[in-house]
Amino acid sequence: MTARATRVLVLTLLAGNFFEILADHKQLKAGFNLFSKEQDVHLGQEAATKAERDLPIVRDRAITDYIQGIGRRLSSQPQAGGFPYTFKVVNESSINAFALPGGPTYVNTGLLRAADNEGQLAGVMAHEIAHVALRHGTNQTSKANLIQLPAMIAGAVLGGNGSMLGQLSQLGIGLGANSVLMKFSRSAESEADLLGTQLMARAGYNPIEMARFFEKLEAQGGRGGPEFFASHPNPGNRRKAIEEEIRTLPQRNYAEGESDGLRRIQAQLASLPPTDRDARAQGIEDTRGGQVPRDGQVPRAREATRPSDRLREFQARDFSISYPDNWEVFGSNDSAMVTIAPREGIVQARNGTSTVGYGAIMSFFYPQYNDGRVDLDRDTRDLIAQLKSSNPTMRADGNSRRIRVERENGLLTTLTSESPFQGESEVDLLVTVTRPQGLFYFVFISPRNEPKQVRGVFRQMVRSVRFPD
Ligand SMILES: [Zn+2]
Structure with a gap:
């Protein structure tokens, strides 16, 4: 083939491709x-x-x-x-x-x-x-909007009873035809x-x-x-x-x-x-995790690691945040949900599901109304309702307060509930922020009577949140 013919061929191919695109x-x-x-x-x-x-x-x-x-x-x-x-x-x-x-x-x-x-x-x-x-x-x-998802990812990393699939099926999200x-x-x-x-x-x-x-x-x-x-x-x-x-x-x-x-x-x-x-006919219906729980282990809060105030940064897909350098990230840079916690802060229930007793979770809540467009007040209320339905002991401690997170409007809500650590109660500091893809939420979970320094780490984390433009 001559050089000219080759050129024509290449151009034709490129053009074909271009029009296809x-x-x-x-x-x-x-x-x-x-x-x-x-x-x-x-x-x-x-x-x-x-x-x-x-x-x-x-x-x-x-x-x-x-x-x-x-x-x-x-x-x-x-x-x-x-x-x-x-x-x-x-x-x-x-x-x-x-x-x-x-x-x-x-x-x-x-x-x-x-x-x-x-x-x-x-x-x-x-x-x-x-x-x-x-x-x-x-x-x-x-x-x-399963608010247990971020903790589930952590539980799957830690192994034990809960594979990701097993935990999902505990939440009613198995692989059967109707899930x-x-x-x-x-x-x-x-x-x-x-x-x-x-x-x-x-x-x-x-x-x-x-x-x-x-x-x-x-x-x-x-x-x-x-x-x-x-x-x-x-x-x-x-x-x-x-x-x-x-x-x-x-x-x-x-x-x-x-x-x-x-x-x-x-x-x-x-x-x-x-x-x-x-x-x-229902070949893949039953996907329960179904492993036998270990007995005699009652997790206690004092075993959990208090957050250090030396922070390092984690970049997730749709946000970044700084976190205590003695805590661990469970999640991926390419996902939009993450748990950041000390290992001892993650408590695995007998049925394989995981909850965070000490640590933080970040994720997005998908608005159920309004065509997926976020409304800070309404969606925060919906999210709190969801949190309460997954944990009936949860109570809001007063009203939500307006705050700024990066340059965005946000709300800070203080919740309290029973802790997964035996005999403890916990404080859940919930920060919600309007984002185009959904309501961003950050929950900082710690036992109730922790020293003031812990609250300071929470504030530092909130200030460090960045969203890509
Ligand atoms: Zn289909």
Whole structure:
């Protein structure tokens, strides 16, 4: 090729790419999320290990290779978010598929049988990949405003009874079909359809096959459709939305059919053992942590380390704060929730859940009204109500006071409650601040009769809070 021809080719490729970027104007961004991407991966792998103990995973090489080939073709697109995806086939006759946070994706043999062509199968897989890429599982868990989450992250780091997944299931966020982590909202479904459409088009599959397959499943009603729709509720007007999205994508000629491979694999399914549907219909329902608690250990406050007033800085995803250098950070620079506490300040209950008896937690509260826009007074009241419902002994000590945190408006509320340390009560100093993504909150927890110096450390921490512009 001549130099000129090479230049023309390169320019053409660049231009093609450029227009594609322009055309993908429906940029879908992951919503409110307190978890880091790594925590998604960690949680999903824990869940996958647990789920696979109960699920009849197909080991047949040809079937597995086939699904992995389609999965890789879709998940290698940049919009899939670079998660470590894996694809496995489950020997289940129900027409279903699911994906766990961070990438583990499962397709039932029932779904393989039901698809008319590879595009339809790819459509469901693209839809599942989109849920992972948009982080819908942890997004919905974050929006549930479980104020126990930051302590849970600490408990998971410390080990003992509480894995992250086990603690989540104690909070009612397991992996069963109806749990917050796995049951998607209609708006999440629409987003997954749109991103799935983009993934299919980029991978060379005709996205309309996704819409056709969903229509077919719906028409089937009782015969297999509902399993998928139980965790993926139909947002309505699916076909129209997908068609509109296709019109925004660059014109492509999709290979029709692509069904020879699928036919071969469908024939191969006959060699698998019969499915045992009843026993496994709820294959991943039970995910309790369920370890035996250690007896005879009654944590006491005096074992906890008082905060030093030498501070160091921690940078989280959406804020930074200085903290006592003899305390430890439990969280990640990429997440929006963190516990900073001495190890002895974290108390693990018998059921595996963790609470902070001495230390601080920081996170964001997702406003339940007002379209996610923050209202300092109302959302602080909601947050306090949430704190009280998780700890019935909690009382507000007078009214909230206005304060400034960095340059933002904030409130300081003093709460008291029983301490997880035996025979103690505690003071919880709550600071709330309006931020665009939600109500930022910082709770400083200490036993009631601690020396004045401790209150001074709290004030220093509040003054050190910074938000990125
Ligand atoms: Zn879905």
